[in-house]
């Protein structure tokens with residue numbers, strides 16, 4: 144399997160090179176040149192690790208089998224508190240694929256627990272000698288999951304930028320207390336889109352990249368623009384389907400719907416890849432919060448980011464520029480020049496029109512803040528199931544989809560975070576009395592109310608010391624990186 148760039152079709156590189164580079168030098172994203180097909184029957188008796196190997200070996204064809212097996216084994220071990228890694232929970236007639244039993248309590252762990260292993264193997268495969276610097280912009284969950292995955296990995300440094308006022312208290316505390324001498328965390332005065340475009344600008348700053356290279360540093364990315372993030376995520380959609388089969392909820396070949404709470408379009412794109420590989424999927428339901436650019440795009444073909452970003456109760460989806468949509472457009476259009484044109488329209492005009500793109504695999508809708516609250520409260524009251532705000536966006540959109548279309552096919556809900564990670568929002572949806580209580584007290588209240596244990600990762604946070612207090616403006620991001628690496632830009 145070789146990889147092209149969405150903005151340069153003629154590029155043809157190995158999986159290892161694509162993972163190391165993160166983003167192509169003309170600004171495009173790496174994409175597989177074709178979709179491998181998969182034999183579902185072969186997977187019937189496989190556990191999560193075996194499915195992960197089966198799926199990933201089709202994409203990472205330059206990895207030696209024993210190396211890839213080691214990557215999978217080192218990633219999906221007892222740092223996940225559920226033995227199925229991603230348990231599928233039946234609640235009433237619905238199936239919640241819980242992707243949040245990893246070390247940072249959100250679905251980003253599914254990919255970021257393996258990416259460091261994939262990257263170190265890729266470096267070995269390509270004989271790279273430079274030290275790697277991972278640059279990451281985060282809306283809260285990626286940052287911590289990447290820090291956790293890369294902390295103390297030899298030959299790699301990791302820098303994370305997060306919006307100082309755009310993440311939850313727990314998310315902020317998780318990042319600021321990160322251990323590991325190779326970690327560097329910076330809050331920026333701006334929102335996630337500022338952090339993400341700031342990071343992209345550093346990648347595209349040829350002079351800076353060259354200067355780093357002279358100092359033996361190579362930049363890479365842990366954001367979902369890295370194909371090494373996307374590929375591991377395909378696994379859990381196969382795993383979810385296989386579990387429906389095992390539980391005799393469906394028959395082999397039955398089509399299901401998949402609903403995904405969406406921000407940067409990475410998670411749902413992995414489901415699209417699974418569909419293209421032969422997983423029987425009817426609709427990919429793209430659920431947004433009030434930042435509903437994707438809803439509009441799926442319904443009209445027009446992508447328009449010219450609006451204020453709204454800070455919602457699902458901060459990991461507070462995004463106006465969904466980077467991975469570029470990959471979907473490329474797969475649907477197959478035209479790199481057109482993609483280049485659309486993306487430059489987006490950055491100069493703030494919108495583009497792609498009405499002739501076939502969007503029929505997808506259904507798009509969004510939830511208001513009120514709907515998120517009532518969804519959480521209703522599911523808890525009627526079914527005793529506690530879900531976080533992001534998952535609630537998905538569940539609410541699924542209910543509206545069923546009502547509107549009458550399609551009652553079985554559906555998997557991609558459950559992306561532990562309710563304890565966004566405890567104040569979840570507790571207020573349940574109308575618990577929060578007056579005068581701090582985040583940890585609210586978490587205890589919530590645990591009591593729902594009769595659940597507080598996740599260990601949160602208990603431990605209480606006693607950790609703050610190790611990162613850095614803050615900067617968007618324009619200062621390159622300097623922060625250079626300072627941290629002790630690299631000067633002047634040729635002295």
Ligand SMILES: *Cc1c(COP(=O)(O)O)cnc(C)c1O
Nearest residue numbers: 284406407408409410459559560
């Ligand atoms: C990142 C994240 C999302 C959005 O996923 P994308 O791949 O960016 O679309 C949804 N929910 C949670 C909890 C997340 O951390």
